[in-house]
Amino acid sequence: MNTEILGVLLMYLLTVALAIPLGRYIGKVFESDRTWLDRLFNPVDKTFFKLGGIDPKKEMNWKQHLSALLTINLVWFLLSMFVLMNMGWLPLNPDGNPSMTADLAFNTSVSFVTNTNLQHYSGETGLSYLGQLILMLWQFISAATGIAICAVVFRAMKEKTTDKLGNFYSYLVRSATRILFPLAVVVALILAFNGTPMNFEGKAQYVSMQGDTVNVSRGPAAAMIAIKQLGTNGGGYYGPNSAHPLENPNYFTNIVENLSILLIPIALVFALGYVIKRKKIAWMVFAVMTLGFLLLLFNAVYFEMKGNPAIAKMGIAQPLGSMEGKEVRFGPAASAYWGVTTTVTSNGSVNSMHDSFTPLAGMSALLGMMINSFYGGVGVGFLNFYIFIIIAVFISGLMVGRTPEFLGKKIEAKEMKIAAIIALLHPLLILAGTALSSYLYAHNPAAYAGWLNNPGNHGFSEMLYEFTSSSANNGSGFEGLGDNTPFWNIACGIVMLLARFLPIIGPVAIAGILAKKKYIPESAGTLKTDTGTFGIMVFVVIFIVAALSFFPALALGPIAEYFGMK
Amino acid sequence: MSIHRRTNKLFEGALVKEALKQSFVKLDPRIQFRNPVMFTVELCTIFMLGVCIWIMNGEASQGSLLYNIIITAILLLTLLFANFAEALAEARGKAQANSLRKTREDTPAKKIFPVGEMYVNEMKVVPSSQLAKGDIFLCEAGDTIPMDGEIIEGIATIDESAITGESAPVIRESGGDKSSVTGGTKVLSDKIKVRVTTEPGESFLDKMIALVEGASRQKTPNEIALTILLAGFTLIFIIVCVTLKPFGDYASTPITIAAFISLFVCLIPTTIGGLLSAIGIAGMDRALRANVITKSGKAVETAGDLDTLLLDKTGTITIGNRKATHFWPEKDIDENVFAEACVLASIADETPEGKSIIELAETKQVKKPFCKMIK
Structure with missing residues (x-):
């Protein structure tokens, strides 16, 4: 076995090994059990609650949770719009970067508030340090929102019959201070010591050996990169994201960053086991997610290491595999591993260009986002999985001829209605969006010529990827797409909004309704x-919903491209 | 009352004929509308029919006429098959109620004609279905009472366990408030004259049959939820197929209407959707084979949720007495030896259990001479 694959194995096993104890810790945080960080953070939390006039002991029902979540998200969105559209004259702008246009600011604000971090701009030229900092704040907050609402669902899955599901603000603050912040500090320190910039100075200049003057952008990068990985945000400090040598200087930082992508999503599954005191369910969920993840991973790593058939046809040997669009310091295996981890978890940071992946490896990335629940984004990944569990429980319940029950609560028509709508939403947004853009492009190729760098199937994949990435709140891109136009900014913005909040509302509503039902031993x-x-059963349900609804689109994109290249 | 297993064949000539007719009747959109999945298939079929006519009038871009006609025919067959499955299940349900009624009607009644062919008060055996209100019939020990009525003469002990579940016989006599008898119960001793008090089709048993038969198909909660899920899936695949059109435009690959419709029908959960209504009826049918009468598919579903069964007394139309039906020897023990031991243990037992064990041993012909001997 070669070292590249060993590297991938090492990264994965290390992640799982760390995620299990972390899951237990997160479970304790959710349950307000005592942890060793209490002494440090209890006063901090209390200050927050005092400042906000919040009583963390006041329990809310699921509707109150949702209205709290939506209200504060709206406030954050408006604040973000303001900063992004005015950062040109606001402080902390040593490089003199301009303010954003309204459509780009809308897209960026939505994208960061919804944990998507789709970037239609390039960080070093498109944002001031204040802009970067405010986006970094959303990276904490949007991730904490996901974790907090996930905690609400965990709480609702407990045995007792109740509509009191804890306090949303308390979960939100605790998720940020107890989970995200300490981990981010550790990761940021590792990155800073490996060469990632962490300062507020403007561009550095040096004269290269050829005699050219080179400007190097700097700023508070290490902090932002740490949280972008941990919170499945993915919005990089620099345009090329973690492929940039200052964001991801070497193989070691690559391991650390890649580990941070998967860490919390996996840990949350184990936290579920701790909260509802049923470890076996957590392991079942973990096993299903891992099975799906590994299938996507094998596919991607295999095709990336095999190399590009078009280049092979030219008679050029590719001992390193497909290196187009990849960093030499990572190599194809680690790049493919990153590509899959970042898409299954709705992270969206990249360390290689997904646009240049071989077609079927690109399909792995697409499928990861289309399914969006193999680990998934922090918190929301489990919520997506929860919908699939509900559908699977229902179908298998009917197979054995009993009213379907999940964790002692009956699943009836109302819950099924919500689950069906949510399962419907993701394909609808992706396919309708892609259909709209294909329609526009097909009927007026001249007017939209700037959109696609590649014609034919690959161009189709680029559009499909953009909408999939928005709908999965992922944020990575097939960068061949010219996406900073009003159409893409606004269309993707709307898709991100719907795809973020409806899939939160649905599962929370189901969980809330189920929690109120009588518990059947x-x-x-x-x-x-x-x-x-x-x-x-769950895996099959996921496979059927994802494979059947996306197969025609995939067939016209990556699959057609694959056979075209042969 | 003996337990007899019904051995209905899946396809009985008469049933099939009725079901075939019904499968065409059920093509009515008003009926189809209740099942969203099959309704969309029907819409597709009608649409394809339109496409066929369009091609006949000279349209060239939609593929050959034959191809389109084949697709239309397949869709129609799919619809008919789904209807057939439902109609067959329904027809079987009806046939069962009919057979139940038939046995009911065939109970012989010793009707008394005040002015007979030869004598006054002549007695003649007629099927119970021919009894009208006001008729008088005679019941002797061992007879089943054919119809609800009132005793006008005599006194008798009657086993009403089939109706009430009470295993001890009750005494009924003319006059007073203990004079009514119910059809289907059994006279154990003596002789009574009874006047029929109900019209045919209104007796207690008839009402029960009506209950079984008239079990109009209510949608069960699960069925409703399943319909929602299937409608959801159908919607997803509508989206998939509709968006395929611009995708095809982009790839400059025109796709024919027939191809769209075939893809759509293949994707949507047609099978479950088509057989959904048949499933509930099949469930009732299965229960009936186990001699359990379920009033609706809903009841079958509820039965599936049962964890514990609490029995007050034996049911309403059951045998009413505890009865041994099987010998279940442990492994390695000969059934004969076991039965013999049971018989020996029960000889002196006068309770229904004890008696029935000995009866069972006789019917099983376990060492018949031995049984006879102890008798």
Whole structure:
């Protein structure tokens, strides 16, 4: 086995090994059990609550949780719009970068508030340091929002019959201070010591050996990169994201950053086991997610290491695999691993250009986002998975001839209605968006010539990828797309908004309704949801919903391209 | 009452004929509308029919006429098959109620004609279905009472366990408030004259049959939820197919209407959608084979949710007495030896259990001579 694959294995195993204890810790944070960070952060939390006039002991029902979430998100969005459109004259702008246009500011604000971090700009020229800092703040807050609402669902999944599901603000603050902040400090320190900039100075200048003057952008990069990875945000400090040598200087930082992508999403699954005191369910969820993840990973790594058939046809040997669009310090295996981890988790940071992946590896990335629940974004990944669990419970319940029950609560028409709508939303947004752009392009190629760098199937993949990435709140891009136009900024902005908040509202509503129902103790006839059989059932449901709804689009994009290259 | 397993074949001539007719009747959009998945298939079929006519009038871009006609035919067959499955299940349900009624009607009644062919008060055996209100019939020990009525003469012990579940016989006599008898119960001793008090089709048993038969198909909660899920899936695939059109435009690959419709019908959960209504009826049918009468698919579903069954007394139309039906020897124990031991243990037992064990041993012909001997 070659070292590149060993590197990938090492990264994955290390992540899981760290995620298990972290999951336990997160579970304790959710349950307000005592942890060793309490002494440090209890006073901090109290200050926040005092300042905000919040009583963290006041329990809310699921509707109150949602209205709290939506209200503060709206406030953040407006604040972000203001800063981005005025940062040209606001302080902390040593490089004199201009303010954003309204459509770009809309897209960027939505993108960061929704944890997507789709960037239609380039960080070093498009943002002032204040802009970067405010976006960094959203990276903490949007991730904490996801974790907090996930905690609400965990709480609702407990056995008791109640509509009191804890306090949203308390979960939000605790997620930020107890989970994201300490981890981000550790990762940022590692990055800073490996050469990532962390200062507020303007561009540095040096004269290269050829005699050219080179300007190097600097700023508070290490802090932002740490949280962009941990919070499955993915909005890089520099335009090329983690492929940039200052964002991701060497293989070691690559390991650390890649580990941070998967860490919290996996840990949250184990936190579920801790909160509802049923470890076996957590392992079932983990196993299903891992199975899907590994399938996508094998596919991507295999095709990237095999090299590009078009280049092979020219008679050029590719001992390193497909190196187009990749950094030599990472190599194809680690790049493909990153490509899959970042798309399954709705992170969206990149360390290689997904646009240049071989077609089927690109399809792995696309599928990861289309399914969007193999680990998934922090918090929201589990919510997506929860919808699939509900559908799987329902279908298998009917198969055994009993009213479907999940964790002792009956699943009835109302819950199914919500689950069906949410399962419908993701394909709708992706396919309708792509259909709209294909329609515009196909009927007037001259007017929209600036959109696509590549014609044919690859151009189609670029549009499909952009909408998939927006709808999955991922934020990575097939960068061949000329996306800073009003159409893409506004269309993607709307897709991101809908795809962020509806899939939060749906599962929370289901969980809230189920929590209020009578608890039915398990009996011999109860469908066991913590078994391998049920796991396979969930996997099949995910596969059917994703594969069937996206297959025609994939066939016209990456699959057609793959056969075209042969 | 004996337990007899019904051995209905899946396809009985008469049933199939009725179901075939119904599968065309059910093409009515008003009926189809209740099942969204099949309704969309029907819309597709009608649409394809339009496309066929369009091609006949000279349209050239939609593929050959034959191809389009084949697609239309396949869609129509799909619809008919779904209707057929439902109609067959329904027809079977009806047939069962009919057979139940038939046995009911065939109970012989010893009707008394005040002025007979030869004598006054002549007695003649007629099927119970021919009894009208006001008729008088005679019941002797061992007879089943054919119709609800009132005793006008005599006194008898009657086993009403089939209706009430009470295993001890009750005494009914003319006059007073204990004079009414119910059809389907059994006279154990003596002889009574009874006047029919209900019209045909209104007796207690008839009402029960009506209950079974008239179990109009209510949608079960799960079915409603499933319909929502299927409608959801159908919507997803509508999106998939509609968006394929601009995708095809982009790839400059025109796609024919027939191809769109075929893809759509293949993707949507047609099978579950088509058979959904048949499933509930099949469930009732299965329960009936186990001699359980379920009033609706909903009841079958509820039965699936049962964890514990609490019995007050034996049911309403059951045998009413505890009865041994099987010998279940442990492994390695000969059934004969076991039955013999049971018989020996029960000889002196006068309770229904004890008696029925000995009866069972006789029917099983376990060492018949031995049983006889102890008798």
